[in-house]
Each structure stands twice: as C-alpha cells, then as structure tokens.
Amino acid sequence: MLKAFLWLATIAMSINLALGVNYTVGGQNGRWTQAGINYQTWASSITFLVGDNLIFQYSLNHNVNEVSKEDFDSCSASNPLQPRFTGGTTIITLTTQGSRYFICGTSNHCLLGMKVEIDTLATSESPPTLISSSPSSPPPPNTTPSRERGRLPLFGK
Numbered sequence: 001m002l003k004a005f006l007w008l009a010t011i012a013m014s015i016n017l018a019l020g021v022n023y024t025v026g027g028q029n030g031r032w033t034q035a036g037i038n039y040q041t042w043a044s045s046i047t048f049l050v051g052d053n054l055i056f057q058y059s060l061n062h063n064v065n066e067v068s069k070e071d072f073d074s075c076s077a078s079n080p081l082q083p084r085f086t087g088g089t090t091i092i093t094l095t096t097q098g099s100r101y102f103i104c105g106t107s108n109h110c111l112l113g114m115k116v117e118i119d120t121l122a123t124s125e126s127p128p129t130l131i132s133s134s135p136s137s138p139p140p141p142n143t144t145p146s147r148e149r150g151r152l153p154l155f156g157k
C-alpha cells in the first residue's frame with residue numbers, strides 16, 4: 001500500500017515537474033513593486049530550471065522590461081531586449097539556461113529595487129529514485145521524464 005502510494009506520488013511529481021513550475025516573482029502571492037521587496041534574495045532562494053515560468057503581478061504604474069546585463073546594472077530600460085510588458089500580469093517562460101535580467105521601467109523604480117536577475121539551469125534527466133522494482137508494484141514508466149530538483153550546483157558563480 002505504501003509502495004503504491006509512493007509510486008503514485010512519484011508519477012504525480014514527475015508530471016508536475018515535466019510541466020515546469022510557476023514562480024510568482026517576489027514569493028508566493030508576491031508582487032512586482034517598488035515597496036521594499038528584495039527580489040535578488042527571493043531569486044537566489046530558488047533553483048530555476050528550463051521550463052519554469054516567472055509570473056510578474058503588478059499594478060498598472062509598473063511594467064516589466066527584459067534588458068541586457070549592462071542595462072540591468074545601470075537601471076536603463078530604454079533598450080529592452082523585447083517589447084516592454086505591461087498590463088498587470090506578465091508570464092515569462094524560461095526556455096533556455098543562462099541568465100536573464102528584468103527591471104521596471106517606471107521612473108526610478110529600478111533604483112528602488114525593482115530589478116531581478118534570473119539564473120536558469122538546464123533540466124537534469126535522471127531516473128526516479130522512489131520507484132520500487134518489487135513484482136507487486138506496477139512497472140516503472142520508462143518513458144516518463146523526471147528530474148531532480150535537489151541542490152544543483154550553480155554555475156558561473
């Protein structure tokens with residue numbers, strides 16, 4: 001019974017992970033705001049993997065600009081890498097590994113802390129560890145992708 005439960009839990013987890021994880025920027029119920037959230041502290045608490053989504057939630061006086069590292073450092077939103085996002089909800093899918101930089105383009109909001117660097121790691125394919133091979137269990141699904149969300153070493157740091 002326990003084994004069956006673990007097996008189901010593993011499958012459910014694999015499916016969920018395969019779809020990617022949604023992260024609201026700033027934390028659960030987080031907001032994209034100039035009111036004192038340290039987004040870098042938030043981001044460094046998460047291991048972002050390819051396929052995960054960033055969800056920016058903000059009031060209409062804010063916006064989201066993806067910028068170069070240089071513009072991130074200098075808080076310049078005049079040359080965003082893709083058209084400025086507006087409207088209150090912006091979903092960014094992390095499609096490749098590497099670093100991406102987001103800032104608010106409203107007046108001095110970036111200087112007030114509305115800036116975040118997101119470092120995305122490649123997904124790591126590895127066999128499920130919870131699946132038992134005893135005959136009473138269902139056969140392991142060889143084709144179900146799985147990955148570990150454990151402590152992956154951060155590269156380039």
Ligand SMILES: *[C@@H]1O[C@H](CO)[C@@H](O)[C@H](O)[C@H]1NC(C)=O
Nearest residue numbers: 016019020021022053055091
């Ligand atoms: C992430 O958010 C999108 C858009 O709201 C939704 O369609 C998707 O089901 C969510 N994924 C997860 C794993 O919650």
